[in-house]
Each structure stands twice: as structure tokens, then as C-alpha cells.
Amino acid sequence: MNTEMVKKNPLHSKITVSVFHKYGVLKIYVTMVSIYIISGIIQPQYFAVDHVMQLLVIASFLGIAAIGQTLVVLSGGLDLSIAYTLNLGAVIMTQVSIEHGGVAAFAAVLAAGIFIGAFNGIGISYLNISPIIMTLAMSSILKSITYVYSNGNPKGASPDWLRFLGTGSILGIKTAVIIWIILSAAVVVLLVKTTFGRKLYSVGTNTSVSYLSGIQNKRLIIMVYILSSLFSVVAGMMLVGFYGLSHLGMGDSLLLPTIAAVVIGGTSILGGKGGYAGTAAGAIIIYLLMSILTVLDINDAGKQIIYGLVILFVLFLYGRGKAVRL
């Protein structure tokens, strides 16, 4: 039977197809396009290129923050500190750039991101604190730090280059969208093509198997949380670029949507299964839905209810996972 296997060797051609089938990514894109078409039928303006671009820009901030959440969830954890990490990143960006210029501010923001992520990661891996508790505590700490650091009233503005990244466009495509695409591509490559990606799935699936295969789980977990914080602060900087300034509650409304985008995107909340392609579609679906509900003049309560139902509907689409042969 082994010769047979080599002869068939259907691996190369099958990979792309299987990725789509396996994680239901295709389903989520079909859902996204369907919602888009329905939106367009309700309000033809949705078919305009400008409108699409605007939607993508808005979705990009969530999309970038949700990259980190995707990695964390794949590893079997959850990052609840994303919103306040993002806020602190945004505030540092504008305040530091007043005296030291944009580049120094940029470096300071990344350093803060690495520091926050490492702190989360060490607490979770070495001190065995549950990810939810650790990152919730971190949220609270960051909220206060941001408040004290800015005296409750963040100063400064976005440097011009950042303003361009947030609002400009290249060849008719918004730079924010381009950055989102680049980061998305990078993270997909990270997950699929690198040893880091393989190890991440392994740790998220079963930590014992992973450990007994020589993977250093703890280091990996720390890396994952560092990446998550880095993507959060990058999303924060992009928002600074978009609005031109920072304020204390910039990312407050993004925390739960990052989790929703991950789940809608087909990544298992238990870890080890899924990927970023779905999350990106999830982020778009969330804003598409919100925007069309606004057009339909549905009040906030109604929006939240429908939003919840859509999440449940999508999970239903994925099925409850196939049975593993025991």
C-alpha cells in the first residue's frame, strides 16, 4: 500500500483545497459576500468602490487587533488586555512625539507592546495564571497607567507620516487597507510556513504532546502574547493616524469584537484549530452588519441582538466539529 501512496501523492494539489474545507473558511467568505450583496440590494450605495474602501478602512483596525487575538486563541488562551494595550499604545504615540518626535514615539510604543506581552506571557506560562485572569488584571493595570500617564487628557497629535498611513491612499487604495493586507499576509505565512506556526498549533491542540515533542511551550506562549500586544499597539497607532489624535477610550469598543471576529472566522475557542483568513472575514462581517443595521435604522438594542444571533448562526454553519475516531 506504500507504493500506492507515493504514486497517488495528491498532497500538493490538495493542500489549498483542504485548508478551505477543513476550517470552513470558504463558508465564512460565502457568508460575507452574501451579507454584502444583501446590503447592496437594500442600499445600492454599498456597491460603490468608495463605500467598500471606507468599510475596509474601518474594519482594518479591528482586523489588525484581531491578528493578535487569533494567535492567542490558537495557542489555547485568550487576551482580554487588547483594548487597553491599544489605548496605551495610542496615548504613548501622541504624547512622546510632542517632545521626541514620531520615530522615538514609534519605538516607545513597540517597546511598551513587547513589555506588556512579555508580562502577560510570563504570568501565564511560568506562573501558571489563567490567561483570562492574567490579561484581565493587566487590563485594569494598563487602564490606570494610561490614565495617570495622560493626566486623563492625552496630549499631542499624530505625526504626518502616521496621518498618511491612517488616512492616505496609494494608487486609489487606502494605506490603512494596504497595511492590513500586508500584516494579514505576514501572519498567514507565519502560521502556515514557519516552525513557529506549527508549534503554535501543537501547543494549542495538546500541551503534553507538544512538550514531549521537544517544543518549549513556555517560551512559545510568551512569544504569542508579545505578538498579540504588538498587534494591539499597531492597531492603536493606526487609529491615531486615522483620527489625528489619541484619546483614552480609543480601543474600548474593540475587545469583544476581536473575540467575535476570531470565532466567526472559524477558529476554535479551545485552541489548535483555525487561522487568520477567517478572522479577517469575521472583522469585515462585523462592520458590514453594523453598518447595514444602521442604514436600516435599527436601534442599538436591536443591533446587539442581531449581532449575537449572527455569531450563533455562523457557529451553526461550522457544525459542531466532526467526530474523531477513538
Add this chain to the structure above:
Amino acid sequence: MDKVQEKTAEPNAPLLEVRNVSKSYGGVKALIDCDFSCGAGEVHALLGENGAGKSTLVKILCGVVKPDSGTIRYMGEETTIDSPIDASRKGIVAVFQELSLVPELSVAENVFLGHEPKTRWGLIEFKKMKIWTDHLFQDLGLTISPESRVADLSLADQQLVEIAKALSREPQIIIFDEATSALGSQEVELLFTLIKRITKKGTTAIFISHRMDELDRIADRATVFRDARYVADFDWGTVGKDQIVHWIAGREVEETFPQKKPHSNETALEIRNLTSSGNFYDINLVIKKGEIFGIAGLQGHGQSQFLRSLFGACPITEGHVIVNNKSIILKGPKSAIQAGISLVPEDRKHEGLLLTRSVKENLALMTLDKRQKMGFIDGTSELNELHHAVESLKIKTSNLEQEAGSLSGGNQQKVVIGKAILAEGDILLLADPTRGIDVGTKSEIYQYMSNLAAQGITIIFYSTELPELVGVCHRVAVFKQGRVTATFSGEEITEHHIINAALGVA
């Protein structure tokens, strides 16, 4: 075996009768038009290789999966089994090879999980539960404390608790799916006494095991499956072994072991005063290149921990491990792999395999860092190497992207072995690698071990099955209470010697 005749004094209709049942998973046919029937109070063995359909039949009987077609008659009435709860209400319970205990709960809480004694306010009566468990255990002859936490028990004791849990429901039919594979010989004795006691009361036991010697002692009837089909059923003892093996395999299988080849005299591994307190003490061994070194003993006498320690996965409190004349420090599995040591862990499903990931990812897992450039995986060289492993181990998989959990047990184990082999170490640690695996695959694994040893790889082989230790090892060390109490080599390696040493009989 003479008891067979008197016992199969059959009532008119069988207790359970399954006709023309089929089931497929995706494209894979797991059962095709199968028949099966058993009477009250009999011990019925299900025979067949891994993947022959036994487990699927069991799952149908327990309501875990639903058949695609076919009928089930139970207690004279046609019925369906809709869910595990439905099955247990009908009096059908199963004890699986995989434990279904909640590790953090006490033994008593586990035994009565889902049918706890309650006050009229709906609160659990813990006192009553403990007393009931005490009674049950006394009845069964178990000495496990009902109050201890399941996580603190040995694997064998956990298996016994699992069995007690099933029996606490006073089932009509109890199914043992490889339930003895985690048990040492003492516990197996206990289990058999138990089974005899309950079958006398009219309970039917359906028993899946790959150990023929066990079945000789306990089975009344048997049904054989092969390639998802029913092959034959017969009264145990009326049919010769050769015929049974022939039915199971569909071909002649020699149950013989490959010939032991001489090994080099070079020292590959030296272990000095190795101690892991609480687990094992003061182990001194010198193992040669290309040697297959057996580790024996009753379950839970430090053997597993010893292997884990050599792999850096269990703390060493004292002593040295010397590989190729260099003392090595084992900080973790990674450092062990770097020193050329790899481990096939005992618990394939929880420690060996990522069940939901592909065969490819599993095989490559231990050696990711070897095939990378700047952190990127070299896909082509990976595929080549993995194909090679799949071929040399004869792993039956439709392609490398197949989910590892969807393979049969024997093939899953081959993947775990393949993963360790790919690390290309000089020393391979095998912890009970043939547990719950069919005869054919076992022979393949022995042959494979022999080939590896011939290539100069040193194998430390811990097993709970004596015949295979006798059959493949150059030397065997027996563990008792964490110490090596005897070492046998050559002709001295006999089951008799090993058992005596393990029991501490002079």
C-alpha cells in the same frame, strides 16, 4: 473451558441481536452489513485487527454513533439506541480504553457521576455516596479509597475505578473495550474474578482484547470481524487458535518474533545512581549500542517515570546519564532530543498524538527545527522525509493531510513511532508501544525494532506484556518498588523468571 457448554444453555432469544448494520465515516466504511448477537450471562469476545469494526460496533451499542442502516433487537424488541444516556438507561454501559474519569473529582464522585444520591432538595448526599462506593468496592474486592482524588491514582487504579463506575449502574450488558490493556497482571486477575461474578448474575460482558491468553480464561463465545465485515462466530474452545488467527488476519500470520541479532560491545548509554525521589532509586545500567533492553515489572513500579526521566520529562534528583561517554544534563525533552534520545510515550492519545492535526504535522513535530531556514519550514525536504517514514513504517493513510485521529489505533501508534524515529537519535525509548494493538501491527513493530537495533540504535523497551519482552530483548531489567531487583540476559529471559522477580519471589 469445559464451563462453556453448561453456560451456553441458551434461552430462546438472544439478549441482543444486531442485523445488517452498516456505518461509514465520510468515505471510510467502518462496518458493512454486520451481524452480532449475544445471550444473557455470557462473556462474548469481539475479535479483529484494529480498524476491523469492533470499536464502531461498540459505539453503536453505546449510542455514541448511529448506524446508517440495520436493526437492533434488544430483550426481544426492536429498538434504537439514540445516545449514551439512552444506552445506559437500557442497561448497556461500556468501559473504554480511554478513561472517562474527571481527574479533579474524588473516586466516589466519579463512580456516581450523573446518578448521585440526592436529598429531596436536590443536594448531593456525599456521605451516602461514600458509603455506597465503599460497599461497591468491598463487593468488587477493590482496595482503592473512595475519597482519594482520581488524578492521584495510578493508571491501572483509574481503569479499575472506571470499571467500578460502569458496574455501579448495574448494567445488563457491560462492554470492555481494551479495558485490560492498562492493567498489570494482578489487576487483570481481579477484573476476571469480577467478570465471573457478574456474569453469574446474568449480566452479559462483551470483551475486546488482543490478548488470546486472557480470552482463553474468560470467553464463552466470540465473534470475529475483518475489514469492517462479520466473519464468524463460535463457542470459545470449539475452534483452534490457527483458525481464529486466520479469520482475524485473513492470511497466515506468524506470531513469532524476529530473530535476535547480536549487538556491538560499545557502550551507548550509561546510567549511574539515577534517582528520582518518589519514583525510582539508584538505577545503574550499562546499555550497549544496538541492544534492545527490556524494562519489566508490575504496573506502577517506576518504569514509566524512569523512561520519562531519561527523556528529561521527569525530574532527576540524583545520578548521571552518560551518552557516548559524555555526561548529559536533561533539562527537558528538547535537551534529550538534542542528545540523541527520543521517546514514544505511554499514552498515545494524550501524550503522543495531536489527534485533530494531520499525519504530516504529527510526524514532523519533533524535528521541526531540523528542517528550517530562518524559521521557515523546508516543505519539499519535509515531504520527502515524511514519505520515507510512512513507507518504512507501512503507515496506512490516504494522504499526509489526513487527520491523525481518524487513523486506526495501530497506525496512530506507527505515527508516534515515526515521529520519534525522524529525530534520528541513537537512543529510542519505547513505553509500552504495542498496547491495544492488533497482532499484525505488533509483529510489524517488533520487526521494525529489530531493524533499528541492527542499524546500531539502542532501544529501551518498557512493556507490560511478558511474551514480547522475552521475544525481542537482549536483556531485561525488572523493576520493583522503584529499584532494579533483577537483570536477565540471553536464555535467562523467561516469563517465569520475570514474574518471580517482579513479585519478589526468590
